[in-house]
Amino acid sequence: MPGIAEIALAGAPIAGGALLGVAAGNLRPPDIRALIVKDMDLLDRIPAEQVERRAELQRVIDIRIDDLIGAVDKNRELRQLAASYEGNWRDIVVFICAVLFTIVWWNVDHSRTNWVLMFVVMIVLSILAGVYAARGILRGLASFLKGRRTSQ
Template sequence: MPGFAEFALAGAPVAGGALLGLAAGNFKGPDVRGSIKADMELLAALPPEQVERRAALQRSIDMRIDDIVAAVEKNREIRQLAASYSGNWRDVVVFVCAVLFTIVWWNVSHDRTNWTVVFIVLIALSVMVGIYAARGIFRALATFRHGRRRR
């Protein structure tokens, strides 16, 4: 029976992967709106006789505003695409692969320090992917049955 320290050390790769996923999800880019506001204050502070500088700064501000508008439109398109996704055959393939890898891991030597942690993660992954795949299959069947009733 492994000790608590061995169990914690065995879970380090899994915990590291989870932390990396969390960090990637929480990444924040630069504050573009704040820099535009600062540039507009700078533009207001520039004397009117510095025409070239004022024009260059105004072009820079306009380009960043255009970039923000384009990014918002692109994000809206991506959200609509993600919301309309109803699953397909790849979900079932990922589920089968997760189950098969869990079976393979079961046959790995149980004396490894990270065996239990990885096995628990694989079971959880198989359940989550299975639920997602089942949702897609049920939606496909509902769509198929709905289409057959129309005929």
């Protein structure tokens, strides 16, 4: 039985990261448009003599519509921010940390059951962090050179 426990402990960090990624990908906000349609249908079904209920439900519908408009505006701002991202010093710090963690893992006892798997994952993460850092550096240089040409 110790073999199964070692295998479970060896894969735990990678499995945890994978599960977190899956959970993050499956988290969906409620469909506000569908809720508004259902509320409007309910509003049509409430008798006209129930004025207070109709007014409260109309207020809820108005709040949801305002939230939807606010979410669209916020989403547009976030997309513009993401599109304008050119990389910065944090990308370089993440790359350096990934390389350092890989070096530290190299010095861990190689007989551990998860050593090879974690080492490969760390190498891949170091490469990805390096790509992002290089992209940020190249964009920074390009904007610097572009600004230098326009000032001459």
